Amino acid sequence: DAKTTQPPSMDCAEGRAANLPCNHSTISGNEYVYWYRQIHSQGPQYIIHGLKNNETNEMASLIITEDRKSSTLILPHATLRDTAVYYCIVRRHNAGNMLTFGGGTRLMVKP
Amino acid sequence: DSGVTQTPKHLITATGQRVTLRCSPRSGDLSVYWYQQSLDQGLQFLIQYYNGEERAKGNILERFSAQQFPDLHSELNLSSLELGDSALYFCASSVDPGAGSSGSYEQYFGPGTRLTVT
Numbered sequence: 001d002a003k004t005t006q007p008p009s010m011d012c013a014e015g016r017a018a019n020l021p022c023n024h025s026t027i028s029g030n031e032y033v034y035w036y037r038q039i040h041s042q043g044p045q046y047i048i049h050g051l052k053n054n055e056t057n058e059m060a061s062l063i064i065t066e067d068r069k070s071s072t073l074i075l076p077h078a079t080l081r082d083t084a085v086y087y088c089i090v091r092r093h094n095a096g097n098m099l100t101f102g103g104g105t106r107l108m109v110k111p
Numbered sequence: 112d113s114g115v116t117q118t119p120k121h122l123i124t125a126t127g128q129r130v131t132l133r134c135s136p137r138s139g140d141l142s143v144y145w146y147q148q149s150l151d152q153g154l155q156f157l158i159q160y161y162n163g164e165e166r167a168k169g170n171i172l173e174r175f176s177a178q179q180f181p182d183l184h185s186e187l188n189l190s191s192l193e194l195g196d197s198a199l200y201f202c203a204s205s206v207d208p209g210a211g212s213s214g215s216y217e218q219y220f221g222p223g224t225r226l227t228v229t
Binding site: 098099 | 113115142144146153154155156159166167169199201203205216217218219220221222223225
């Protein structure tokens with residue numbers, strides 16, 4: 001699976017959009033980009049995933065660049081409850097379904 | 112609530128002992144995964160079971176073993192415990208249609224079991 005690079009920490013003001021970047025320059029054509037988050041020692045929570053098109057759900061939007069070498073997770077109106085560690089994971093499908101977590105980005109939403 | 116349940120929530124035991132962690136997947140999910148999260152190693156995949164069969168192995172120690180039962184619940188057995196085994200242990204489940212299939216299936220994580228070895 002491709003390696004990902006994320007900033008270790010970010011701050012965001014409550015009510016503003018949080019934009020979390022992820023670099024995955026060695027991604028292969030059949031690898032998806034997944035985002036999970038972990039709120040203070042709780043189990044990781046699935047947020048969104050995509051292959052090459054931008055995706056949106058009730059939690060967030062995922063923007064993938066045309067060359068697929070990077071992506072951005074957008075939380076449109078961050079709340080204090082969005083304070084968490086956000087993990088960007090790139091994964092193949094035919095080699096098991098396990099997730100390989102890196103260090104993630106610790107997002108602190110401030111009032 | 113992810114629909115994945117884990118028991119117990121907390122476990123305190125002594126070095127050299129053996130413990131069993133239990134996981135019930137979401138209804139309809141055939142795959143169960145175990146992950147370990149320690150302060151120095153982060154979240155690491157241990158092992159996956161699919162419909163009762165071992166499917167993939169990660170960084171699981173020989174002192175650890177797991178199984179998935181016909182009702183699809185899973186147990187992770189940790190033996191000869193050491194201080195370094197103290198960690199959060201998460202179980203996750205997914206639909207996972209089987210080897211070689213296309214499409215992606217997200218995993219849903221349980222609340223975890225916090226193991227403290229003293």
